[in-house]
Amino acid sequence: MMSVAEALAEAERDFVARNPQSEASHQRAAQVMPGGNTRTSLWSAPFPLTIASGEGCRITDVDGHIYVDLVGEFTAGIFGHSSPVLAAAVAKAHANGINLSSHNTLEVRLAELIAARFPSIDLLRFTNSGTEANLMALMVAKAATGRSKIVVFDGGYHGGVLTFAGGGSPVNAPLDFLVLPYNDIEAAEAAFAENDIAAVLVEPMLGAGGCHPARQDVLEALRRLTREHGAVLIFDEVQTARMAHGGVQARTGVTPDMTTLGKFFGGGLAFGCFGGRRAIMETMDPRRSGALGHAGTFNNNTLTMAAGIAAIETYLTADNLDALFARGEDLRARLNGVFTDAHxxxxxxxxxxxxxxxxxxxxxxxxxxxLLQFDLGRAGYHIAARGLIALSLPVSEAEIAGFLQAVGDAVAARRAVYGSLAAA
Ligand SMILES: Cc1ncc(COP(=O)(O)O)c(C=O)c1O
Structure with missing residues (x-):
């Protein structure tokens, strides 16, 4: 009986044989980047695919294989890989003059559109990434409260220097973090009883940490505790803002003091944003003496601002996001059905x-x-090595039906391998 490890080794050999150009690309990249990589989350052994191009919800690798892309750029690629609307918006902004050396009209429009969506956001500021948005939100919360301790959660991910899987990372920003278990009200209550806490930074669903949603009562408890103790509640909605027009805060009715955003609100370009209650955000008002500084050459860059506006007006509508939410719920239920039926x-x-x-x-x-990722790759479906699927708007029922069929075929073919687990 073949073990999982043996099956995986065989699948890896097959992957190497099928992807000589991706391997060559990896080896070339490794000459100039550590491990040939500039973004750790994309790494998987023996080497990741190098993608040559994308269109709609499909990508083509350098060996010419075409995949239905179910990774969706780790949630940022909600538009799929080609959009005449976004392309035209960026081209228009470019033709109108880039790097304008001052305030521009586009940043105001984008700020208005975002502030209007989120119950928690009276005022906001732009950054260049979700990581930077979270760092700034934490710094502002510290300054606003005069405290230093920051509550985060095990498995939480708020950026490359704010990662809390297994407790933390040596490259994390050197802040005074208290890492609590996720979805644990008692632990949060104890932490507040024993500490002077500046802020709680929480994803309404652990994203990189395995797609575990926060319970409603936990979000409510965090809201109550932060309010009682004068701490700042920050929702990291970098991923979850897509769950509804106003994000998970609108879905749950729990309004944080601050919210961070990123990914798709930049219309395919580098983007981040943090916003919140007027009293907190006004600490950065440069008309005030002693205002907190917040700089960034590309914070208001016209290409991102234009793409963000077009993305919101055309794609990130309430109807589109509600439909995408329903499609994902349906996919998850059917996928679990396939796994259950096949044992x-x-x-x-x-x-x-x-x-x-x-x-x-x-x-x-x-x-x-x-093993499942390799098997699905062979069948033409691209999912992340860690098992993540993030649907993009161009993924239709046809792709989903094909995917579920491929999953069913893959797990049926591995029945004997799974048997080795029971025997182990
Ligand atoms: C929940 C969450 N917060 C923050 C970030 C960091 O955003 P960025 O990669 O734009 O720095 C991510 C990125 O995956 C994320 O998923």
């Missing part, structure tokens, strides 16, 4: 259009996830 050791968790496939192996589920 396959997998399950999917998530919210709306963002989900993660987990392997049910007490010895660790990485190998099971990778």
């Amino acid at each position: 396959a050791p997998y399950h999917a968790t998530g919210m709306g259009s963002i989900l993660t496939i987990h392997g049910d192996d007490p010895a660790g589920d990485i190998a099971l996830r990778r």
Whole structure:
């Protein structure tokens, strides 16, 4: 009986044989970037695919294989890979003059559109990434409260220097973090009883941490505790803003003091944003003496501002986001149905259009996830090595039906391998 490890080794050999150009690209990249990589989350052994082009919800790698892209640029690629609307907006902004050396009309419009959507945002500022948005929100919260301790959650991800899987990372920003278990009201209550807390930074769903949604009562408890203790509640909605026109805060009715955004609100370009209650954000009002500084050459760059406006007006409408949410809920239910019917050791968790496939192996589920990823890749479906699926708007029922069929075929073909798990 072939073990999971043996099946994975075989699948890896097959992957290497099928992808000589991606391997060559990786080796070339490794001459100038550590491990050939400039973005750790994209790494997977033996080497990641190099993608040559994309159109709609499909991507083509340098060896000529075409995949339905279900990674959706880790949620940022909600538009798919080609958009005449976004292209025209960027071209128009470019023709009108880039790098204008001052305030411009586009930043005002984008700020108005975003502030109007989110219950928590009276005033906002732009950054160049979600990471930077979270760093700025934390700094502002510290300054506003005069305290330093910041509550975050195990498994939370707020950017490359704000990552809390397994407790933390050596490259995290050197802030005074208190890492609590996610979805644990008692732990939060104890933390507030024992500490003077400046801010709580929380994802309404752990995204990179495996697509585990926060419980409603937990979000409500965090709201109550922060209010009682004068701390700033920050929702990181960099991923979850797509769950509704006003994000998860609108869905749950829990309004934080501050919100951070990123990814798709830049219309495909580098983007971040933090905003919140007037009294907090006004600490950065440069008309005031002693105002907090917040700089950034590209904070208001016209190309991003124009793309963001076009994205909101054309794609990120309430109807589109509600439909995408429903499509994701439906996909997750059907996918779990496929796993259950086939007695396959997998399950999917998530919210709306963002989900993660987990392997049910007490010895660790990485190998099971990778095996499924290789099998689905062969069948023409691209999911992340960690099991993430983030639907984009161009993914239709036809792609979803094809994907579910491919999952069913893949797990049926591995039945004997799963049997080795039970035997182990
Ligand atoms: C929830 C969350 N917050 C923050 C970030 C960081 O955003 P960026 O990659 O734009 O710095 C991410 C990125 O994946 C994220 O998922």
